[in-house]
Amino acid sequence: MRKGVLEYCTLLLLNRKRAYASDIITRLKDARLIVVEGTIYPLLSRLKNDGFLTYEWEESPQGPPRKYYTLTDKGREFLVELETAWNDLNESIAHLKEKTL
Amino acid sequence: MRKGVLEYCTLLLLNRKRAYASDIITRLKDARLIVVEGTIYPLLSRLKNDGFLTYEWEESPQGPPRKYYTLTDKGREFLVELETAWNDLNESIAHLKEKTL
DNA sequence: TTTAGATACCTTGTATCGCATAGTACTATA
DNA sequence: TATAGTACTATGCGATACAAGGTATCTAAA
Numbered sequence: 001m002r003k004g005v006l007e008y009c010t011l012l013l014l015n016r017k018r019a020y021a022s023d024i025i026t027r028l029k030d031a032r033l034i035v036v037e038g039t040i041y042p043l044l045s046r047l048k049n050d051g052f053l054t055y056e057w058e059e060s061p062q063g064p065p066r067k068y069y070t071l072t073d074k075g076r077e078f079l080v081e082l083e084t085a086w087n088d089l090n091e092s093i094a095h096l097k098e099k100t101l
Numbered sequence: 102m103r104k105g106v107l108e109y110c111t112l113l114l115l116n117r118k119r120a121y122a123s124d125i126i127t128r129l130k131d132a133r134l135i136v137v138e139g140t141i142y143p144l145l146s147r148l149k150n151d152g153f154l155t156y157e158w159e160e161s162p163q164g165p166p167r168k169y170y171t172l173t174d175k176g177r178e179f180l181v182e183l184e185t186a187w188n189d190l191n192e193s194i195a196h197l198k199e200k201t202l
Numbered sequence: 203t204t205t206a207g208a209t210a211c212c213t214t215g216t217a218t219c220g221c222a223t224a225g226t227a228c229t230a231t232a
Numbered sequence: 233t234a235t236a237g238t239a240c241t242a243t244g245c246g247a248t249a250c251a252a253g254g255t256a257t258c259t260a261a262a
Contacts, residue, residue, distance in 0.1 A: 007102075
């Protein structure tokens with residue numbers, strides 16, 4: 001049921017503040033969304049290849065360097081689309097719950 | 102983004118009133134959810150094989166007989182689970198929108 | 203009677219998403 | 233220098249949705 005929603009959640013998250021993959025996983029977990037590496041890395045690559053994200057390498061105080069992702073203008077536009085799609089889905093479900101005969 | 106949600110929507114719909122495949126497509130369309138035959142038939146078969154639905158053949162006033170689907174007790178239990186999952190997802194998203202730093 | 207149209211069901215192949223698993227590379231510490 | 237921790241990457245699998253095509257039934261018109 002979460003398919004495609006993680007994309008939305010990730011963009012929502014990055015819209016607030018840039019982050020690197022492991023960081024994103026932690027923050028999603030705080031929002032009670034369990035995501036693993038095998039999911040988030042391909043997702044970030046897709047979003048980057050579609051021009052919705054960019055990244056900058058940055059050294060870490062401990063360990064290997066990090067890829068910090070941020071939204072592009074195109075990414076912010078896409079986020080608005082996802083927002084609309086999500087709201088529409090909720091309206092559809094509300095409709096099915098109420099007046100469906 | 103709709104992946105897995107159509108299952109929820111279909112069960113919601115059938116919880117109100119039994120229906121056959123073409124009928125379900127029409128009713129989902131009324132709720133602004135576009136679904137095609139190639140999606141709904143396998144979905145109904147899956148739900149039936151999992152014991153969430155049963156069906157009865159019934160003759161049509163015009164055309165070939167129809168498979169009327171209805172929820173089983175197990176299907177109603179599953180619907181409650183999906184309801185919870187959907188609400189949790191919405192809470193997660195609300196959380197990401199608000200207090201994410 | 204035959205043909206065409208509408209209705210209803212079903213199947214096959216393809217793309218995408220999320221996950222499991224395994225592997226690579228950099229850093230710090232013992 | 234060897235190990236543990238952190239971070240990124242690649243490969244293969246299962247499930248969902250869609251496109252496209254096919255089969256069967258009934259009615260009405262040619």
